[in-house]
Amino acid sequence: MKITPGRVTHQYDGELVVFHIGMTFNQWWRPDLYLPVFFAMPAMMRELADDPDSGLLGYEFLFNRRGPFAVQYWSSAEKLYAYASAGSQSHRPAWTRFNAMARKHPEAVGVWHETFVVERAESMFVGTPAMGLPKATKTVPVDKRHHRAATRLAEGATTLPASLQA
Numbered sequence: 001m002k003i004t005p006g007r008v009t010h011q012y013d014g015e016l017v018v019f020h021i022g023m024t025f026n027q028w029w030r031p032d033l034y035l036p037v038f039f040a041m042p043a044m045m046r047e048l049a050d051d052p053d054s055g056l057l058g059y060e061f062l063f064n065r066r067g068p069f070a071v072q073y074w075s076s077a078e079k080l081y082a083y084a085s086a087g088s089q090s091h092r093p094a095w096t097r098f099n100a101m102a103r104k105h106p107e108a109v110g111v112w113h114e115t116f117v118v119e120r121a122e123s124m125f126v127g128t129p130a131m132g133l134p135k136a137t138k139t140v141p142v143d144k145r146h147h148r149a150a151t152r153l154a155e156g157a158t159t160l161p162a163s164l165q166a
Contacts, residue, residue, distance in 0.1 A: 001129045002129060002130070003127055003128065003129055004125065004127070004128060004129065004130055004134075004139065005127065006126070006127075006141060006142075007124065007125070007126050007141065007142040007147075008124075008125050008126075008134055008139050008140060008141055008142060009122070009123050009124055009125070009134065009139075009140060009141075009142050009146065009152055010121070010123045010132075010133035010134040010136075010137045010138060010139065010140070011137060011138040011139075011140045012121070012133070012137035012138060012158065013158070013159060014075055014158065014159050015075060015076045015077075015117070015158065015159050015160065015161050016057075016073065016074075016075075016117075016118040016121060016158040016159075017073070017074040017075070017076060017077050017080055017115060017116065017117055017118065018071065018072070018073060018074075018115075018116040018118055019071075019072040019073075019074055019080055019113065019114070019115050019116070020069060020070070020071055020072075020112075020113060020114045020116075021041075021069060021070050021072065021111075021112070021113040021114075022064075022066075022067060022068060022069025022070065022111070022112055022113075023037050023038065023041075023067045023068060023069070023109060023110060023111050023112075024066040024067045024109065024110035024111075024112070025066065025067045025109065026107050026108055026109060026110055027105075027107065027108045027109075030105070030108045030109075033101060033105055033108040033109055034067075034108065034109045036097065036101075037094075037098055037101075037109050037111065038067075038068060040090070040094040040097075040098075041061075041068070041070060042061075043090055043094075044089075044090045044091055044094065045059055045061075045070070047089060047090050048083065054079065054083060055074050055075045055076055055078075055079025055080060055082075055083070056072060056073070056074055056075075056079075056083075057073040057074060057075055057136040057137060058072075058073045058133075058135050058136025058137070059071065059072040059073065059136070060131055060132060060135075067110075069112075071132075073133065073136035073137070076161065077115065077117055077161065078161075080115065098111060117160065117161065118158055119157065119158060119160055120153055120154075120156045120157050120158065121133060121153075121156045121158060122149055122152040122153035122156045123152070124142070124149065124152070
């Protein structure tokens with residue numbers, strides 16, 4: 001894994017949506033129920049990454065004490081929701097399978113998501129591999145003027161969708 005030297009941040013101008021999605025292993029002794037849910041996500045991410053028009057800018061897979069989750073960066077909420085509802089792509093059939101399993105075993109596996117339309121974004125990465133917003137958008141060195149987080153945030157305005165502009 002190549003380490004990006006020095007201090008870097010991201011550069012992006014456009015609508016920015018951050019989407020968190022994950023699952024909880026509520027019954028660890030039931031891998032027969034949680035593994036199909038677990039393995040559905042990488043297939044969806046490959047499908048999205050292979051389609052430059054999907055709206056997915058990038059993602060990170062993470063794991064906490066309850067289970068795996070992904071932080072996804074999207075170019076619009078509209079494209080995120082279009083993917084979620086498209087019957088011709090992987091998400092809808094996986095969601096249908098999950099719902100059928102959850103009706104039979106309601107406490108075995110949980111799923112969750114959160115969607116954020118971002119007005120401003122600030123990032124800082126020092127000596128890390130490419131990840132997060134810089135990997136999803138554009139990685140740029142932190143110049144002398146932007147050494148302070150407050151300055152990066154003040155100048156980190158994104159383009160909000162027209163429906164959210166005042």
